[in-house]
Amino acid sequence: MTRIRSATRSRRVSSKPERLASAHAAVADDRGTGRAPQPGSTASLALAGIATLLASTCCVLPLVLAIIGVSGAWIGQLRRMEPYSYPLTALAVMALAVAGWRIWRPALQEPAQCDDLASCRRSNTATRRWFWVVAMLTLLPLAVRQGAHLFY
Amino acid sequence: MKLIRWIAVAGLAAGSLAAQAGIRKVELTVPTMDCETCPITIRIALQKVPGVKKAVVSYERRNAIVTYDDTTTNVGALTRATEQAGYPSFEAEAKSVR
Numbered sequence: 001m002t003r004i005r006s007a008t009r010s011r012r013v014s015s016k017p018e019r020l021a022s023a024h025a026a027v028a029d030d031r032g033t034g035r036a037p038q039p040g041s042t043a044s045l046a047l048a049g050i051a052t053l054l055a056s057t058c059c060v061l062p063l064v065l066a067i068i069g070v071s072g073a074w075i076g077q078l079r080r081m082e083p084y085s086y087p088l089t090a091l092a093v094m095a096l097a098v099a100g101w102r103i104w105r106p107a108l109q110e111p112a113q114c115d116d117l118a119s120c121r122r123s124n125t126a127t128r129r130w131f132w133v134v135a136m137l138t139l140l141p142l143a144v145r146q147g148a149h150l151f152y
Numbered sequence: 153m154k155l156i157r158w159i160a161v162a163g164l165a166a167g168s169l170a171a172q173a174g175i176r177k178v179e180l181t182v183p184t185m186d187c188e189t190c191p192i193t194i195r196i197a198l199q200k201v202p203g204v205k206k207a208v209v210s211y212e213r214r215n216a217i218v219t220y221d222d223t224t225t226n227v228g229a230l231t232r233a234t235e236q237a238g239y240p241s242f243e244a245e246a247k248s249v250r
Binding site for chain 2: 058062067069071072075076079085148149151152
């Protein structure tokens with residue numbers, strides 16, 4: 001009971017984009033496609049995305065730019081992000097884990113208010129799709145960095 | 153006129169270690185090469201310069217040994233290419249090139 005109340009409260013204090021997302025999901029709910037995203041999963045995903053983009057600025061981005069043929073002396077400035085690269089990657093992985101937990105955590109004591117599997121899901125399709133996009137953005141630069149020595 | 157130039161180039165090449173006319177080797181020092189992906193970025197940048205035959209980048213030595221055709225390009229163009237890719241480089245001492 002307390003859990004449900006706290007969930008309601010956190011939903012009430014949620015930020016505007018989340019409220020919009022909930023409203024959007026509520027519309028989708030009528031069509032039986034999904035439910036409102038769990039508050040916080042969108043924020044964690046956004047944090048993970050920003051962290052991983054900043055983390056790959058120093059080392060992977062110049063490589064991508066070199067491959068696609070973009071050049072300029074300004075690329076040298078990207079190196080300033082290098083000391084923050086690994087901490088930001090760690091932050092991205094943690095935020096991703098939090099988002100994943102919020103999307104897929106086991107439904108303990110969940111009141112049965114869903115008719116089919118689709119409406120049982122706490123997160124909507126878009127949130128889950130974004131999770132995989134951010135996961136790829138996080139893991140791909142990591143894999144590139146770890147496997148870089150194979151291309152020397 | 154072209155023939156005279158070719159003879160001159162051949163004469164220079166005979167005196168140097170390079171087997172082909174106009175082919176030269178230069179060692180570039182890249183002090184800011186300090187991440188795992190840097191050597192690949194530098195190699196790709198160097199290979200995109202017209203006239204570059206081969207670019208071997210060493211992460212351990214922080215250098216790049218570039219084989220290029222000096223009738224097409226020069227050391228200035230090579231250092232500019234690495235700088236435009238984000239890693240400024242300088243020509244190393246000639247004796248360290250093997």
